Amino acid sequence: MNKGRIYFNHSPKPTIGVEAELFTISKDSLDLCPIAEDLGCRKELIQLGDIVENNQAPYQRQIMQYNKDNEFSDIIMSAINDLEKGMVAVL
16 A cells, blocks of 8 residues: 555445545544544535435526526525525525
């Protein structure tokens, strides 16, 4: 093993989709280690995976909203409503 290189273990059954987990490299084994639980962000990462898998990123919702009536004010109101509900919406 060359120092300074990162090696990844092969998965015999690769999956399709987004991994809803945050990883870092173990300094001892150089393996990937899940740390989302330690950071307290597992729920948020799962929500990100859902957004990507359902093609519902904020910009996509904004485009669909604009295409309905060509009005930016509806997009802004939608973002405000999302923020009030506790969702992260990017303007």
